[in-house]
Amino acid sequence: MSKSAGFCQGCLHYVFDYETPKTLVIPNIRLGFAFRFTQFLVVLYVVGYVCVVQKAYQVTDSVISSVTTKVKGFALTNASDMDPRLWDVADYVIPPQGDHSVFVMTNMVVTPEQTQSRCAELPSPSTTCTDDCDCREGYSDPRGSGIQTGLCVNYSLTVQTCEVLSWCPLEIDTELPQRAQLAAAENFTMLIKNSITYPMFKFYRRNILPHVNSSYLKRCKFSRATDPDCPIFRLKDIVSEAGEDFQDMAVKGGVLGIIIDWSCDLDWWAGKCYPKYSFRRLDNKHPDNNVAPGYNFRFAKYYKAPDGEETRTLIKAYGIRFDIIVFGTAGKFGIVPTIVNLGAALSFLSLVPVVSDWFMLTCTRKRDLYGKLKATYMAEDTVAEDVSMGTSYGTQ
Amino acid sequence: MSKSAGFCQGCLHYVFDYETPKTLVIPNIRLGFAFRFTQFLVVLYVVGYVCVVQKAYQVTDSVISSVTTKVKGFALTNASDMDPRLWDVADYVIPPQGDHSVFVMTNMVVTPEQTQSRCAELPSPSTTCTDDCDCREGYSDPRGSGIQTGLCVNYSLTVQTCEVLSWCPLEIDTELPQRAQLAAAENFTMLIKNSITYPMFKFYRRNILPHVNSSYLKRCKFSRATDPDCPIFRLKDIVSEAGEDFQDMAVKGGVLGIIIDWSCDLDWWAGKCYPKYSFRRLDNKHPDNNVAPGYNFRFAKYYKAPDGEETRTLIKAYGIRFDIIVFGTAGKFGIVPTIVNLGAALSFLSLVPVVSDWFMLTCTRKRDLYGKLKATYMAEDTVAEDVSMGTSYGTQ
């Protein structure tokens, strides 16, 4: 046998010799039971909590969604200073497109016939004046209404204010009607069409469920108790579900979240994947620290007079913005999270002998015997030759 | 040696004595091979599946995106009841801002010259009447067109209906043109500019790739085969890619998703991170259970007549809403998921000896010999003094 061949064989032995731990079998039923019971507890945890409760064996994906909405209804306003006027969808839904955010105007301050001209600023401590010297030409007060011309003019018989270049007459938004002008908006209905996708699982679904037919959709209204699958919502019902009063909210406006939860377990029958609706007011109702409470914005309709002059009707629109928020996570069995979580659990199984050994060596009656049999204590002063006889059973 | 010093030394021994399992080396090449092969399988799984296929060693982050769009094109309508009219971007894109949702009007029902006045309701079973008693003053039918005045008036020579206060004349939306009026919209083009960020990795990218130059952008059109990097899309091509017919969809409208997938592996050359476009119709095409199929909404242009009376042109706009949906997950090597997944795999390595031992003790020829050598069976009735002689090699 050459030297290199011997080396190779040595290597081979090193790689392919099988090394297995020597063990001591102790026929102690209490000890064995404690050991198996601890193993059982770990397995119970893995199956019970990780798999059943937390579904840690699943891969998850987030929802991608598309929403269209359509509001229906009429309201008649009959304010003392205006003709009776009918409001339909094209009038009160701004902007008109129904996507995931829909604004329904419920109250307003209208300032018609505004033109680019000069007029007296609204009276306030910083705008009242007694003389042209109190006004600064070209000055633009951020809380004011326009650019000062430098003149001091009569606002009313008793008050003089600085003149401004602005859209005149100025808007007086302090006189907001205390009962919402479009109070009838509580009976408007909103149809929400929502399609979702879980791209990782190629899963598509709509909120109009397969068993919902056309005639049902023509007459249904969402109700958690009786019609939980109807995608048509009465505005008052939505606001009530969010714990608010519609008429209260309609005066100053607000933002209301329609939250659609598509969380699904796609491992079991996928048909069980239904949308769950919930409703929550998203702005603060009675804030201590709020500027501009509620929700409003200004927009204008522009007209051209026959002489070519541009006039506009400025509308400060108060209303409820419905934000349709779609979220959800779908889970499906995946080999990687399963392996990872199983692996973690198996790690705990490898802890069990440590615990059992501790129990054996401290709490059993025969602990000294077990300890002596289990562990061989090597004295540090052992002479090397003494040792050889204790090894290699086969060559004795 | 004092007692406490002895106790300390005992502690020290307890902590720093090294306890190692005693093992039995079996020079059986088949056994060794089975052992190594099982180890190899586990390592193969870790490397092959977890790392290469699932990239479980990466931390992931979700995309943050900004989209601007710009539509270009003209269309001429030449309906019998209207003058020829040219439609440009400002006319058919509503709202005009190009963000992640763009509506292109393709068909419409126009009701010009509406004023707040009274007119006969459209005939339907619930609105026809023979007498004023059939109509209820102030009643607002949710399916009607306004607030009833309580009168019964002639709708046509043969039909009488309840009079309503509304924007008159009423819209008759049953006569939707069966060929889309802006059929030419199929040749419109849409430029999509999309910048994305993965904030965790401080990674920024645009869908206009670095190698795309300005002159190419002036003439290119997206085509999966020839121009996959061109961010300019012909509307008809988008709709075709989604498996739909443009002219078909243009009549009643719909929602079309332009899905941009930015999923990236940032570990390798980041320049390979390209957007992948796909197209899918998001609303239902031929639904059994659909109210308001397609996609439409009403909006109005308001005018003021010289006498100050407000008139409006109501437009029920049908068209295609293009929703640009950007999603993606970027992954990059992360120490935590690497550790977690390695740990899980190592747990499986610790299972290998269990499997190998089972194989050794049941399937090998010399299983009894191996079993006897490996496991020391302690009889329960052993007397304690007998045992002492079998321990502590060094002190024999």
Place this chain on the structure above:
Amino acid sequence: MSKSAGFCQGCLHYVFDYETPKTLVIPNIRLGFAFRFTQFLVVLYVVGYVCVVQKAYQVTDSVISSVTTKVKGFALTNASDMDPRLWDVADYVIPPQGDHSVFVMTNMVVTPEQTQSRCAELPSPSTTCTDDCDCREGYSDPRGSGIQTGLCVNYSLTVQTCEVLSWCPLEIDTELPQRAQLAAAENFTMLIKNSITYPMFKFYRRNILPHVNSSYLKRCKFSRATDPDCPIFRLKDIVSEAGEDFQDMAVKGGVLGIIIDWSCDLDWWAGKCYPKYSFRRLDNKHPDNNVAPGYNFRFAKYYKAPDGEETRTLIKAYGIRFDIIVFGTAGKFGIVPTIVNLGAALSFLSLVPVVSDWFMLTCTRKRDLYGKLKATYMAEDTVAEDVSMGTSYGTQ
């Protein structure tokens, strides 16, 4: 004892006998120290990196957010070709609703008094003509302005171009003012109200923090140094923070991201969960390969002349779109990720003996002694009967 009872007892023994590895205790303090030190390193890693730095023991949830915005401010334009004109919110914020994307117009090309009629196309190589034959009736050049009528008409005294049917007069957008017309927009302020939810943790929060009171909100302006909690932003400050020059950006427009990061650790005092603002330009500033640099779109205001003819004012609006991007991940202690990560770390603890054994068997002085005591080498040619004497201490 019957046979089946014996079999049962065998099974019972098999299940409940406790099998523990036999070990060798080596009182070598260097070895023991190396072992404990390696264990310590692994524990240090788990506690230090996984738990403290990466918080791998937490379950995480993504933010759901609602945004409302309100812009305030005035600007006066005084172009030579126009009357002085004051611009307020209703004029320059398009669309007027303040949601998560707000466009503030800063520059514009206005083309008033457009009507549906015929006029000479703007001169370009493809539209100039010398004769009617150069023009094709009904042809619509995608880069042109309308549908050609087939006539060649005078554009100016020296140039003839094809006549088109279009909104005339045509827009000439090459003469964009090089100083933004609404340069004063830099002093506009934007109030951002942002409410967020982590649905998994039922955690709600607003960007107007509890300690911020109403009077502070009336006068504050966001400043990273002095007012980091003020939700009112001066437009110029935002743009500066993003590293851009407002007046520069105002000329051609752009998209600016206001990024609100709500990343939170909900395990510690939740009141510490504050929004972090950052600002970034989202479109490309000086791109080599850009079509339509900046951000602009066209919209029109429609008027009706007394004779019923529709005219419009076309506005090509340049401006800054502020995209409010809310993101964040909240983490909270969760038992599953804790177990998974602990498990993974424990797996590494089980690697420690392997490393220590390798150290013991290769690097210590007494490695041969240790090796002989630890491993029993079974010679392949051992005769079975020789073995029996070495087993079962108890029965000797």
